[in-house]
Amino acid sequence: MSGDAEAVVAAVEAVAERIERERDHLTDLDSAIGDADHGGNMAKGWAEAADAVAELDDPDAQTVVKTAGKTVLSEVGGASGPLYGGSLVFASQELEGGVTPESAVAFAETYLEKVKDRGDASVGDQTMVDALTPAVHTFKKSVETDELPPLEALAKAVAAAEAGVEYTVPIRASKGRASYLGWRSVGHQDPGATSTLYIMEELLETAADELDSEVPDVDTTSPTIPDAEAAEE
Amino acid sequence: MVGLVVVSHSATAAEGIVEVAAEMGGDTAIEAAGGDDGEMGTDADRISDALAAADDGDGVVVLVDLGSAVMNAEVAIEMHDGEAVIADAPVLEGAVNAAVAATDPKATLDSVIEQAEAAADIEKT
Numbered sequence: 500m501s502g503d504a505e506a507v508v509a510a511v512e513a514v515a516e517r518i519e520r521e522r523d524h525l526t527d528l529d530s531a532i533g534d535a536d537h538g539g540n541m542a543k544g545w546a547e548a549a550d551a552v553a554e555l556d557d558p559d560a561q562t563v564v565k566t567a568g569k570t571v572l573s574e575v576g577g578a579s580g581p582l583y584g585g586s587l588v589f590a591s592q593e594l595e596g597g598v599t600p601e602s603a604v605a606f607a608e609t610y611l612e613k614v615k616d617r618g619d620a621s622v623g624d625q626t627m628v629d630a631l632t633p634a635v636h637t638f639k640k641s642v643e644t645d646e647l648p649p650l651e652a653l654a655k656a657v658a659a660a661e662a663g664v665e666y667t668v669p670i671r672a673s674k675g676r677a678s679y680l681g682w683r684s685v686g687h688q689d690p691g692a693t694s695t696l697y698i699m700e701e702l703l704e705t706a707a708d709e710l711d712s713e714v715p716d717v718d719t720t721s722p723t724i725p726d727a728e729a730a731e732e
Numbered sequence: 733m734v735g736l737v738v739v740s741h742s743a744t745a746a747e748g749i750v751e752v753a754a755e756m757g758g759d760t761a762i763e764a765a766g767g768d769d770g771e772m773g774t775d776a777d778r779i780s781d782a783l784a785a786a787d788d789g790d791g792v793v794v795l796v797d798l799g800s801a802v803m804n805a806e807v808a809i810e811m812h813d814g815e816a817v818i819a820d821a822p823v824l825e826g827a828v829n830a831a832v833a834a835t836d837p838k839a840t841l842d843s844v845i846e847q848a849e850a851a852a853d854i855e856k857t
Binding site (some may be wrong): 572573576577580581582585588589617618716 | 770771773775776777799800803804806807809810
């Protein structure tokens with residue numbers, strides 16, 4: 500198995516373990532504003548996904564991601580199956596040539612677009628889009644504009660996702676089941692944004708392990724000062 | 733012949749809607765894809781199987797109820813080899829209209845969708 504495929508298998512396993520550890524916390528978040536099934540559903544789906552990718556015979560990275568997505572899609576009920584699993588299946592096409600900083604950016608962008616499209620959600624609706632959007636934007640800019648090392652770019656993306664999760668607390672839900680609560684949804688952290696952050700944190704930890712590095716200490720701010728004249732050219 | 737798939741959170745509701753539509757639908761292939769592994773919900777794999785069963789090459793019109801039914805139907809359509817489209821229609825009335833429209837010898841995927849979507853305008857009083 501190629502190194503990137505091995506890393507993706509390790510990442511799926513790490514996500515499954517993390518979601519299992521956070522199961523009760525996710526369920527608590529979901530009981531406040533939803534139907535209290537997010538923790539259990541996600542834990543079951545990702546555990547099955549970890550088993551499924553472990554059984555693949557010499558897969559490439561794309562196949563690993565696609566298999567994980569298909570399993571999550573099948574095993575996770577409600578809207579989470581299509582949102583988490585279906586979007587992984589769709590975005591896996593970007594990893595056809597393996598995992599590189601460039602293909603990872605394309606993957607992240609395609610995943611975000613699919614989630615937004617499928618859920619008909621935008622930033623500010625109190626959904627996982629609020630965590631994903633700043634993460635994907637920060638990752639793309641860190642790789643393409645700031646040309647940061649991939650691990651640092653990913654660390655900044657995770658910091659951005661964390662800020663996005665915090666942003667879901669003081670706003671009102673406009674999509675998903677919590678939207679039925681109207682103003683009562685204000686003051687609650689979105690479970691989907693939270694589990695999305697956990698997934699990203701595990702991708703970062705796994706990437707650091709694979710590279711034998713420590714997770715770099717970063718924040719969401721950019722090291723470069725935008726040059727307006729250069730941008731106009 | 734254009735086929736139909738009825739997606740509902742309830743397996744019983746999906747089968748019931750198929751029963752009503754089949755009464756009017758002649759030879760139209762109408763598949764029920766309700767429930768999620770015996771529980772309330774929708775399931776992309778189940779919808780995929782129904783699409784394959786309903787599609788003889790002329791395409792499939794998909795009728796859905798609410799929320800995740802739409803998302804799971806979209807995922808199933810992305811994975812389907814043939815042509816399939818979700819009708820923006822009430823699930824029962826749309827299924828009946830589509831079933832009737834599909835029996836027209838000149839029916840196409842577009843004409844069946846159009847008739848399904850016209851069900852949104854049915855007045856009951």
